[in-house]
Amino acid sequence: MAIEILMPALSPTMEEGTLSRWLVKEGDEIKSGDVIAEIETDKATMEVEAVDEGRIGKILVEGGSEGVKVNAVIALLLEEGEDESALKEAQSSTSQKPPPDNEVKGKESKTSETPAERSESRGQEQDEDEVPDRAKRASGSSDKGRNGSSRLKASPLAKRMAEQGGLDLSTLDGSGPNGRIVKRDVEAALKDGAPKAATKDAAPETKSAPAKAEPGKISVESLHLEEGTYEVVPLDGMRKTIARRMTASFRDVPHFPLNIDIELDRLLELRSELNRKAPEGVKVSVNDMLIRACALALIRVPESNASYTDEGLVLHKHADVAVAVAIDGGLITPVIKKAETKGLAAISSEMKDLAARARERKLKPEEFQGGTFSISNLGMMGIKSFASIINEPQGMILSVGAGEKRPVVKNDALAIATMMTVTLTCDHRVVDGSVGAKFLSALKPLIEDPVTMLL
Amino acid sequence: MASENFDLIVIGGGPGGYVAAIRASQLGLKTAVVEREHLGGICLNWGCIPTKALLRTSDIYHLFQRAEEFGLKADNVRFDIEAIVKRSRKVAGRLSGGVGHLLKKNKVTVIDGEAKLEKGSQAPKVVVKGKDGESATYEAKHVILATGARARTIPAAGLEPDGKTIWTYKEAMVPETMPASILVIGSGAIGMEFASFYSTLGAKVTVVEMVDRILPAEDEEISQHAKKAFEKQGLKILTKAQVEKLETTKSGAKATIKVDGKSEAVEVEKVILAIGITGNVENLGLEELGVKIERGHVVADGYGATGVPGLYAIGDVTGAPWLAHKASHEGVICVEKIAGQDVHPMNKSNIPGCTYCHPQIASVGLTEAKAKEAGHEVRVGRFPFVGNGKAIALGEDQGLIKTVFDKKTGELLGAHMIGAEVTELIQGYVVARQLETTEAELMHTVFAHPTLSEMMHESVLDAYGRALHY
Numbered sequence: 001m002a003i004e005i006l007m008p009a010l011s012p013t014m015e016e017g018t019l020s021r022w023l024v025k026e027g028d029e030i031k032s033g034d035v036i037a038e039i040e041t042d043k044a045t046m047e048v049e050a051v052d053e054g055r056i057g058k059i060l061v062e063g064g065s066e067g068v069k070v071n072a073v074i075a076l077l078l079e080e081g082e083d084e085s086a087l088k089e090a091q092s093s094t095s096q097k098p099p100p101d102n103e104v105k106g107k108e109s110k111t112s113e114t115p116a117e118r119s120e121s122r123g124q125e126q127d128e129d130e131v132p133d134r135a136k137r138a139s140g141s142s143d144k145g146r147n148g149s150s151r152l153k154a155s156p157l158a159k160r161m162a163e164q165g166g167l168d169l170s171t172l173d174g175s176g177p178n179g180r181i182v183k184r185d186v187e188a189a190l191k192d193g194a195p196k197a198a199t200k201d202a203a204p205e206t207k208s209a210p211a212k213a214e215p216g217k218i219s220v221e222s223l224h225l226e227e228g229t230y231e232v233v234p235l236d237g238m239r240k241t242i243a244r245r246m247t248a249s250f251r252d253v254p255h256f257p258l259n260i261d262i263e264l265d266r267l268l269e270l271r272s273e274l275n276r277k278a279p280e281g282v283k284v285s286v287n288d289m290l291i292r293a294c295a296l297a298l299i300r301v302p303e304s305n306a307s308y309t310d311e312g313l314v315l316h317k318h319a320d321v322a323v324a325v326a327i328d329g330g331l332i333t334p335v336i337k338k339a340e341t342k343g344l345a346a347i348s349s350e351m352k353d354l355a356a357r358a359r360e361r362k363l364k365p366e367e368f369q370g371g372t373f374s375i376s377n378l379g380m381m382g383i384k385s386f387a388s389i390i391n392e393p394q395g396m397i398l399s400v401g402a403g404e405k406r407p408v409v410k411n412d413a414l415a416i417a418t419m420m421t422v423t424l425t426c427d428h429r430v431v432d433g434s435v436g437a438k439f440l441s442a443l444k445p446l447i448e449d450p451v452t453m454l455l
Numbered sequence: 456m457a458s459e460n461f462d463l464i465v466i467g468g469g470p471g472g473y474v475a476a477i478r479a480s481q482l483g484l485k486t487a488v489v490e491r492e493h494l495g496g497i498c499l500n501w502g503c504i505p506t507k508a509l510l511r512t513s514d515i516y517h518l519f520q521r522a523e524e525f526g527l528k529a530d531n532v533r534f535d536i537e538a539i540v541k542r543s544r545k546v547a548g549r550l551s552g553g554v555g556h557l558l559k560k561n562k563v564t565v566i567d568g569e570a571k572l573e574k575g576s577q578a579p580k581v582v583v584k585g586k587d588g589e590s591a592t593y594e595a596k597h598v599i600l601a602t603g604a605r606a607r608t609i610p611a612a613g614l615e616p617d618g619k620t621i622w623t624y625k626e627a628m629v630p631e632t633m634p635a636s637i638l639v640i641g642s643g644a645i646g647m648e649f650a651s652f653y654s655t656l657g658a659k660v661t662v663v664e665m666v667d668r669i670l671p672a673e674d675e676e677i678s679q680h681a682k683k684a685f686e687k688q689g690l691k692i693l694t695k696a697q698v699e700k701l702e703t704t705k706s707g708a709k710a711t712i713k714v715d716g717k718s719e720a721v722e723v724e725k726v727i728l729a730i731g732i733t734g735n736v737e738n739l740g741l742e743e744l745g746v747k748i749e750r751g752h753v754v755a756d757g758y759g760a761t762g763v764p765g766l767y768a769i770g771d772v773t774g775a776p777w778l779a780h781k782a783s784h785e786g787v788i789c790v791e792k793i794a795g796q797d798v799h800p801m802n803k804s805n806i807p808g809c810t811y812c813h814p815q816i817a818s819v820g821l822t823e824a825k826a827k828e829a830g831h832e833v834r835v836g837r838f839p840f841v842g843n844g845k846a847i848a849l850g851e852d853q854g855l856i857k858t859v860f861d862k863k864t865g866e867l868l869g870a871h872m873i874g875a876e877v878t879e880l881i882q883g884y885v886v887a888r889q890l891e892t893t894e895a896e897l898m899h900t901v902f903a904h905p906t907l908s909e910m911m912h913e914s915v916l917d918a919y920g921r922a923l924h925y
């Protein structure tokens with residue numbers, strides 16, 4: 001039977017994606033490792049590589065299709081020696097099984113539908129004790145049966161409880177044998193991410209809002225707008241991710257901001273000197289210098305380089321600095337890993353490469369996931385000061401305002417200096433005011449006396 | 456004295472202990488079992504198995520008495536109590552020996568003697584006093600307590616065995632003669648099994664139960680059914696009754712029983728105490744180690760952990776339900792957890808309970824009353840044995856299979872059965888519960904015809920108003 005090529009999940013949070021384009025066509029011979037398609041995920045465009053070898057028999061999902069569910073069959077691959085007849089077989093097994101003989105049902109059709117009958121027909125639809133597994137990563141599956149490790153399993157009771165509770169089973173991890181989703185998993189999920197459909201069995205107290213913000217749940221209709229006065233831009237993966245993550249963070253993380261003014265003149269001087277003397281192609285930006293200064297400050301104040309968990313505060317040993325990069329349709333935060341170990345030239349060239357690929361949406365998930373701290377700089381857009389939302393699970397994010405000439409008092413006399421205001425937003429569960437302040441007071445001299453950051 | 460180190464030492468060779476040891480050995484742990492009396496514990500030697508052997512005799516005897524009904528002629532059927540007991544002991548002995556072989560095959564070291572615990576480093580040290588009176592100390596990374604339990608007695612109320620007239624299950628299992636009359640105090644599984652055995656063999660049996668029904672752990676409807684069936688067999692059942700005084704007389708015992716505020720005297724030849732179980736927690740050094748003990752049982756979590764580093768407890772010594780399969784399964788979970796496997800505590804409402812009296816009783820999960828108490832809206836299905844072809848062919852048309860479903864989710868909350876062979880049937884529902892099937896899957900399961908198991912299907916159908924044969 002033909003091999004099914006499935007829509008891959010390129011990140012753990014991905015539920016669906018856009019199949020941007022095919023790089024092969026029906027009839028093409030492919031080898032394992034060949035790039036066969038491009039897929040747009042939450043945050044990036046990724047290339048899909050073939051896992052198996054063979055000939056593309058049929059493309060089932062056209063290039064440019066949006067909302068393709070992870071694990072949907074997107075194409076069929078013919079193995080050596082197989083001809084088109086193998087396609088039919090594969091397709092019919094992909095489509096839903098016809099319900100078994102409905103003799104029993106026929107007999108009872110006189111009576112109005114009883115709950116038992118409802119459950120009976122449900123029993124038939126759900127003949128297979130399986131639901132698609134979003135965690136599946138390989139693009140082309142060579143699994144023979146459909147019930148190998150490529151599918152999540154759930155007990156009938158778990159499925160029914162999830163259905164009644166309005167819970168998407170594919171978002172759960174099963175704790176039963178072989179990862180089977182069982183009653184306790186659904187109960188736990190319903191408990192901490194209570195579904196909105198409040199039934200009378202639900203606990204009387206109002207439960208907290210769903211853990212996962214679902215932007216789709218606010219309808220356009222609910223805005224009561226006049227027809228013709230607006231246009232709706234569909235949510236792409238990135239927008240959904242931003243909506244979900246920012247909502248969750250703003251709701252769950254106790255935010256507070258700390259402001260400080262920092263003088264920039266000497267940093268600007270040093271920067272021009274560096275760039276004058278730097279070899280061809282190296283051009284250090286203010287932002288690159290901020291990244292290094294932040295990394296050093298984080299290492300000097302280790303309690304500030306931390307994440308909150310219920311099991312304990314996680315203190316990071318390295319400063320992985322995420323930098324918000326605005327791109328078409330949203331933003332993304334590529335990460336400079338172990339930034340404290342990297343010199344300005346290295347940071348600069350790495351940042352350039354990351355930002356460029358971010359704009360093309362070509363970052364790999366590991367390049368934009370897992371920072372320990374973030375910087376967001378809106379200075380170039382003239383913003384004086386602002387307070388960002390924490391990028392979970394990081395404990396702090398620094399918002400950088402514009403550098404501008406301001407009157408300042410120096411040695412009891414009025415003077416002019418280039419100043420910028422930075423705002424540190426902290427997650428109070430892990431970073432207290434004094435810790436945030438300690439971080440800022442480590443950061444300020446690194447910027448105001450920038451040769452120290454070269455050490 | 457000699458000292459040897461193990462990964463795991465299990466104290467007690469009952470179904471909890473020996474199964475834990477075998478599983479541990481399978482997982483590559485160097486394991487020893489300490490047993491002071493005989494491998495197989497209460498279950499194989501003085502519990503489950505020998506009683507089932509006795510009840511087999513009484514079942515056959517009962518059938519002989521009904522011979523004519525089946526077209527047979529069997530006049531003058533008699534029994535030989537000595538031979539009955541001998542067979543029961545032989546069965547027990549054979550199985551106990553089997554456990555020895557199993558342990559050997561699995562390379563588990565068996566240490567004969569009585570164990571006591573002392574403070575150790577990683578886990579408590581195990582000091583074993585051998586039959587010869589010599590002590591040896593053993594150390595292990597983990598120690599599992601599986602010392603089991605014994606019959607509860609209440610000396611203050613005279614509820615104390617004397618081994619001659621007032622028995623516990625031990626003496627009741629090895630009678631020398633057939634008593635003419637017996638008083639059974641307590642109507643749980645153990646009490647009812649002995650009541651059934653002796654009554655079938657002709658003794659005049661009276662059962663006293665403190666609460667308002669016999670087999671109080673079972674669904675009320677099942678208790679009612681059982682009461683009727685037993686009374687029909689000639690048992691006298693006193694509920695809401697309390698033994699106020701129990702004294703031995705020349706010919707037996709005299710009990711003063713208070714029923715409904717009135718005291719009545721009952722004179723019998725023998726008394727069987729079946730008023731509960733208490734854990735073997737004494738003389739083990741548990742107090743010194745700070746092991747928490749509540750109401751005669753060791754407190755342990757779902758994985759057997761006692762809170763004392765390296766010390767675990769499983770089986771009867773940890774409390775209800777006092778069942779061999781519960782002990783064994785706790786042993787497996789505890790050992791797998793120790794070995795770092797991904798396990799979950801047992802779901803206690805998936806432990807089946809069986810009573811092998813005549814008629815048999817079996818159940819799993821919540822009773823109807825308990826389900827309602829827990830806040831479930833329920834759907835209840837019932838199917839009587841009279842509606843089942845196989846039951847009628849067997850001449851066993853008395854009984855009931857009851858199922859309780861959650862109205863909303865279709866979860867099978869509980870199943871309760873009384874009648875022939877139900878102890879063998881219950882496992883079907885246990886599997887269903889473990890796999891979390893709903894009524895839908897059960898309805899679509901094909902049951903062989905003709906079998907008693909068809910009643911399990913019908914009971915489910917009945918819960919949804921769809922029973923086909925009744």
Ligand SMILES: Cc1cc2nc3c(=O)[nH]c(=O)nc-3n(C[C@H](O)[C@H](O)[C@H](O)COP(=O)(O)OP(=O)(O)OC[C@H]3O[C@@H](n4cnc5c(N)ncnc54)[C@H](O)[C@@H]3O)c2cc1C
Pocket residue numbers: 466467468469470471472489490491492493494495496497498499501502503504506568569570571601602603604624645735739769770771772777778779780781782809
């Ligand atoms: C009459 C009767 C009928 C029963 N029928 C059934 C039935 O049909 N089905 C069922 O599931 N259950 C039945 N049970 C219950 C069942 O026997 C127990 O649940 C089961 O034996 C518990 O197993 P265990 O391993 O926890 O303890 P036990 O079987 O009690 O084993 C404990 C072992 O530890 C040993 N030991 C104790 N202390 C020490 C020490 N300090 N050092 C060394 N060794 C020690 C004891 O000698 C014993 O061998 C019945 C019980 C009785 C009394």
